[in-house]
Amino acid sequence: MPEKGIVTSVYLVLNTISSIVLVLLNKWVYVYVGFPNITLTFLHFVTTFLGLYFCQKCNVFQVKIVPIRDMVPLAFTFCGFVVFTNLSLETNTVGTYQVAKVMTTPCVILLQMLFYGKKFAIGVKLTLIPITVGVILNFYYDIQFSILGTLYATLGVLVTSLYQVWVSQKQHDLQMNSMQLLYYQAPLSAAILLFLIPFLEPVQSTIHHVWSIHSISLVVASCATAFFVNLSIYWIIGNTSPLTYNMVGHMKFCLTVLGGVLLFHDPFHVNQVVGIVCTIVGVTMYAHVKEVALQVSHSSLMSSDRMKPTSGDWAVTIDFLQDLFVQWQQCKMKDHHKDSEEDEESLIESIDIHDDRKLEEK
Numbered sequence: 001m002p003e004k005g006i007v008t009s010v011y012l013v014l015n016t017i018s019s020i021v022l023v024l025l026n027k028w029v030y031v032y033v034g035f036p037n038i039t040l041t042f043l044h045f046v047t048t049f050l051g052l053y054f055c056q057k058c059n060v061f062q063v064k065i066v067p068i069r070d071m072v073p074l075a076f077t078f079c080g081f082v083v084f085t086n087l088s089l090e091t092n093t094v095g096t097y098q099v100a101k102v103m104t105t106p107c108v109i110l111l112q113m114l115f116y117g118k119k120f121a122i123g124v125k126l127t128l129i130p131i132t133v134g135v136i137l138n139f140y141y142d143i144q145f146s147i148l149g150t151l152y153a154t155l156g157v158l159v160t161s162l163y164q165v166w167v168s169q170k171q172h173d174l175q176m177n178s179m180q181l182l183y184y185q186a187p188l189s190a191a192i193l194l195f196l197i198p199f200l201e202p203v204q205s206t207i208h209h210v211w212s213i214h215s216i217s218l219v220v221a222s223c224a225t226a227f228f229v230n231l232s233i234y235w236i237i238g239n240t241s242p243l244t245y246n247m248v249g250h251m252k253f254c255l256t257v258l259g260g261v262l263l264f265h266d267p268f269h270v271n272q273v274v275g276i277v278c279t280i281v282g283v284t285m286y287a288h289v290k291e292v293a294l295q296v297s298h299s300s301l302m303s304s305d306r307m308k309p310t311s312g313d314w315a316v317t318i319d320f321l322q323d324l325f326v327q328w329q330q331c332k333m334k335d336h337h338k339d340s341e342e343d344e345e346s347l348i349e350s351i352d353i354h355d356d357r358k359l360e361e362k
Contacts (some may be wrong), residue, residue, distance in 0.1 A: 008239060012248055015232040020256050022225045023094065024263055029222055030090040031264070033215045036201040037090050038193060040222065041082050045190035047223035048230055052183045055231070061179045068188070074170055074181070075188035077163040082189070084156035091149035092142075094260025095268065095276065098253055099138045100153035102131055102279050105286060107161035116165070123289045130282030137275030143267040178234050246287035250280060 029035045056063050089097045106128045112118040139150060170181060197203060211219075236245060257276060260266045 008236075011232055011235055012240070012244070015229065015236055016248060016252050016255070018225050018229050018232065019252050020259055022222065022229055023089065023097075023256050024259050025218065025222050025225060026086065027089055027094060027260070027264065029215075029218050033218055035211075035215065035219055036197075036206055037086050038083055038197055038201055039206060040219065041086055042190055042193040042197060043219065043223050044082070044226045045186045045193065048182065048227050049186035049190065051227040051231065052179065052186065055179070056183065061177065061183075063183055064174070064176050064180050066174055066176070066184070068184070070170070070174065071181075071184040071188055074163070074166055075185050075192060077159055077166055078185045079189040079192050081156060081160040081163045083193070084152055084159055087152040088149060088156045091146050091152055093144050093266040094264060095257045095266055095272065096138060096142050096144075096149070097153070098257050098260075099135050099276060099279055100157060101160075102253075102283055103135050103157045104160050104164065105283070106132055107157055108164050111161055111165050121289070121293065124286065124293075127282050127286040127289055130278045131286070132282075134275040134277070134279030134282060137278065138272050141269040141271040141275065143269055178237070182230065246283075246291075250284060250287075253280065253283075 026040070029040060030037060055061060085097075085101065088100060092100070109120055109124070109128065113120065139145065167178075167181060171177065174181075236248070261268060
């Protein structure tokens with residue numbers, strides 16, 4: 001296996017493990033450690049910013065200077081989607097939390113159709129049916145159904161969808177990659193949470209609580225894992241195909257649900273299993289349809305490129321035209337010179353004839 005293939009495989013394995021560990025570790029911290037949810041999210045943001053600051057100093061990416069006001073709306077939605085999804089994880093089973101997140105895809109498509117006028121193929125729309133049916137089945141038959149958990153999950157999906165639409169727009173408008181955006185989002189979101197935490201969580205009890213070394217270690221591990229997940233996922237997106245990224249996502253989905261059942265003994269109704277399978281089928285179909293559309297688009301682009309000269313062809317064509325123009329100029333000059341000589345000879349002949357006539361008249 002080539003060196004790049006080995007590196008890619010290592011990143012995929014590490015990202016898969018760290019993503020699953022992050023979800024299960026956060027759930028453990030919420031359930032057994034009792035660490036405040038939003039405070040943990042705040043620490044994640046701070047750790048992510050410090051890690052990104054170190055990365056940009058090591059030239060992993062370049063910071064792009066943009067007005068802070070352009071980032072504030074994005075920071076609020078980023079803040080909201082992380083907070084609400086973490087609250088969903090705290091109040092729902094791991095399986096329900098995972099299934100709810102899948103509804104982000106239909107919601108993003110709906111937002112783009114309603115507010116941005118974007119059109120989607122019928123195949124894409126049809127794949128949303130099994131996804132939606134699967135999510136509804138899972139929530140309906142969830143033995144540990146919670147109204148508060150459902151509310152958090154719904155808000156998480158809505159805010160996450162809005163964030164994904166906005167972040168895509170910002171990347172296009174500002175010509176920034178995900179890490180450059182996150183470099184601004186993380187500290188701004190941390191500042192927003194720092195203002196909100198005193199109104200939402202018992203700060204005094206958190207500060208004065210005697211946390212054990214074990215509890216502190218779990219919180220630190222959660223923060224470090226969150227940063228590594230963010231860092232590795234950007235590398236994977238930039239160095240693998242969309243199909244690979246989606247397949248790894250499906251595997252993480254299944255393993256995380258399995259981990260929740262084994263670690264937290266989450267009860268499962270048989271219809272929930274049907275719902276999860278239905279959701280996975282829908283997501284897999286969606287990924288396949290998008291991959292086929294991408295290949296068709298790429299093939300069309302390649303075909304159109306073959307009809308047009310490449311940059312090298314243009315250079316050859318221009319050189320040829322220049323040579324042709326020079327030769328034409330030289331030929332023209334020769335013809336002009338020849339015509340001039342003929343005109344001169346004709347003039348001399350006419351003068352001689354005129355002189356001869358004059359002599360004859362004399």
